[in-house]
Amino acid sequence: MRLPQAQVALLEAASATDARPIEQLADQTDLKPEAATRAAFDLRDEGLVAVEERVEESARLTDEGETYRDEGLPEVRLFRAAREAGGTVGMGEAVGAAGLEGPEVDIALANYARKGYGVVNSGEVSADADADPDADTEAAALAALATGDAVDDDDVLDRLESRGLVELDERTVRSVALTDEGVTALMEGVEAAETVDRLTPELLTSGEWKDVEFAEYNVEADAPAVEGGREHVLRGMSERVKDVLVGMGFQEMDGPHADADFWINDCLFMPQDHPARTHWDRFALDVPPVADLPEALVDRVEDAHRDGVGEDGDGYHSPWSEDFARAIALRGHTTSLSMRYLSGYADADLEPPQRYFSVQKAYRNDTLDATHLLEFYQIEGWVMAEDLSVRDLMGTFEEFYRQFGIEEIRFKPHYNPYTEPSFELFGEHPETGEEIEIGNSGMFRDEVLEPLGIDCDVMAWGLALERLAMLTTGAEDIRDLHGTLADLEFLRNAEVTY
Numbered sequence: 073m074r075l076p077q078a079q080v081a082l083l084e085a086a087s088a089t090d091a092r093p094i095e096q097l098a099d100q101t102d103l104k105p106e107a108a109t110r111a112a113f114d115l116r117d118e119g120l121v122a123v124e125e126r127v128e129e130s131a132r133l134t135d136e137g138e139t140y141r142d143e144g145l146p147e148v149r150l151f152r153a154a155r156e157a158g159g160t161v162g163m164g165e166a167v168g169a170a171g172l173e174g175p176e177v178d179i180a181l182a183n184y185a186r187k188g189y190g191v192v193n194s195g196e197v198s199a200d201a202d203a204d205p206d207a208d209t210e211a212a213a214l215a216a217l218a219t220g221d222a223v224d225d226d227d228v229l230d231r232l233e234s235r236g237l238v239e240l241d242e243r244t245v246r247s248v249a250l251t252d253e254g255v256t257a258l259m260e261g262v263e264a265a266e267t268v269d270r271l272t273p274e275l276l277t278s279g280e281w282k283d284v285e286f287a288e289y290n291v292e293a294d295a296p297a298v299e300g301g302r303e304h305v306l307r308g309m310s311e312r313v314k315d316v317l318v319g320m321g322f323q324e325m326d327g328p329h330a331d332a333d334f335w336i337n338d339c340l341f342m343p344q345d346h347p348a349r350t351h352w353d354r355f356a357l358d359v360p361p362v363a364d365l366p367e368a369l370v371d372r373v374e375d376a377h378r379d380g381v382g383e384d385g386d387g388y389h390s391p392w393s394e395d396f397a398r399a400i401a402l403r404g405h406t407t408s409l410s411m412r413y414l415s416g417y418a419d420a421d422l423e424p425p426q427r428y429f430s431v432q433k434a435y436r437n438d439t440l441d442a443t444h445l446l447e448f449y450q451i452e453g454w455v456m457a458e459d460l461s462v463r464d465l466m467g468t469f470e471e472f473y474r475q476f477g478i479e480e481i482r483f484k485p486h487y488n489p490y491t492e493p494s495f496e497l498f499g500e501h502p503e504t505g506e507e508i509e510i511g512n513s514g515m516f517r518d519e520v521l522e523p524l525g526i527d528c529d530v531m532a533w534g535l536a537l538e539r540l541a542m543l544t545t546g547a548e549d550i551r552d553l554h555g556t557l558a559d560l561e562f563l564r565n566a567e568v569t570y
């Protein structure tokens with residue numbers, strides 16, 4: 073009988089009386105575990121071996137588990153301390169005597185009554201006279217695992233896992249034994265056939281491919297999972313957003329992440345004493361200020377801040393300093409780019425109608441939580457045209473979000489110093505049903521447009537890419553998506569659906 077080399081090796085290494093794990097056979101034959109597994113399945117299909125599968129569970133102590141193995145479980149220590157002190161003792165005293173520190177106190181309390189050690193009531197711990205800490209099954213399991221002994225009680229293992237004291241792991245172990253047919257084949261003699269498992273350039277150029285025997289593919293063979301690189305959810309999302317906006321007739325803007333406050337705030341009629349411009353909300357950079365700003369525009373912006381625009385315009389009556397306008401900070405929104413483009417400072421077409429967008433990072437000194445990071449990607453955009461109305465703004469968002477399967481968006485009136493009217497946008501989270509804010513928008517005011525020299529309407533917005541990703545992937549915490557705490561398992565499997 074002729075068989076591929078790997079199968080011959082495996083067949084010869086296998087035994088009829090002793091089922092051997094594939095890893096062991098792989099060692100014996102110098103085959104890679106995947107190759108040995110494949111050969112075993114092929115031999116099984118030919119009836120020459122039997123493959124037996126079994127799930128093996130292993131349990132390993134975590135660092136915390138090891139600490140408690142050495143020092144005793146917190147609840148056990150609390151019990152011993154209370155018993156030694158006579159059975160009922162003040163909480164503080166018992167904790168001190170047990171040497172419990174920090175979170176150990178809560179851990180002891182959370183497990184004390186559950187395990188029948190006694191009760192904790194109005195600041196006193198009592199030790200149950202019948203309880204026996206030497207019979208603590210969790211402590212015994214920790215000790216057994218530490219010395220490499222198996223623990224059979226699944227309930228105890230599960231509880232230790234949920235307490236973070238052990239890590240459980242499951243793997244499939246396959247063992248191979250010769251069948252009668254396999255033994256017969258070996259007695260009659262098997263020899264290795266030269267089989268080829270891939271077509272190489274050499275085989276093609278030499279013409280050898282005509283004579284060789286190709287190994288068959290076994291698509292059912294168990295292969296180790298390979299975690300290759302993949303596109304990050306946010307990158308996929310950002311590319312998709314760009315495609316959609318380009319499809320809607322928008323051109324892309326680009327510009328600096330660290331910029332003069334002039335572009336980030338002053339052009340937007342943000343008073344210099346606005347809370348968002350104070351030092352604790354701003355990531356100010358300790359670098360020399362921007363020297364190059366369009367002087368005439370700086371003057372017009374200063375005038376708008378001091379006196380407002382138009383006949384009966386009114387300014388802020390608060391100080392305005394050109395030095396402050398030139399100071400550099402990380403942009404808190406990408407509306408700085410819209411200002412650069414709308415002013416003509418960046419190279420933009422400004423003959424209406426025009427549409428521009430960007431998908432870039434913005435930086436804010438926010439408090440981290442499930443929907444806020446210190447940086448996020450903002451989908452900035454504006455449309456410049458004669459006679460725009462709020463309906464145009466809403467229609468644009470409806471069309472945009474529909475491309476991502478989001479049919480229901482809600483608009484809430486809002487206030488921005490630079491737009492009037494202004495609207496916040498909300499979408500519903502697919503998993504939690506919660507309304508989450510997904511963007512902010514409005515029609516630029518005359519105080520913004522006049523200094524820029526624009527005399528038609530401009531509607532504009534800043535939408536959060538991460539929030540859109542939360543709606544489309546179902547992620548419930550933005551920190552799962554990026555940053556050092558990102559959930560790799562989620563990112564490996566998340567699909568960007570639209």
Ligand SMILES: N[C@@H](Cc1ccccc1)C(=O)O
Nearest residue numbers: 405407512513514532533534
């Ligand atoms: N800059 C606003 C978004 C916005 C841009 C343009 C107009 C209106 C609102 C924000 O970051 O929330």
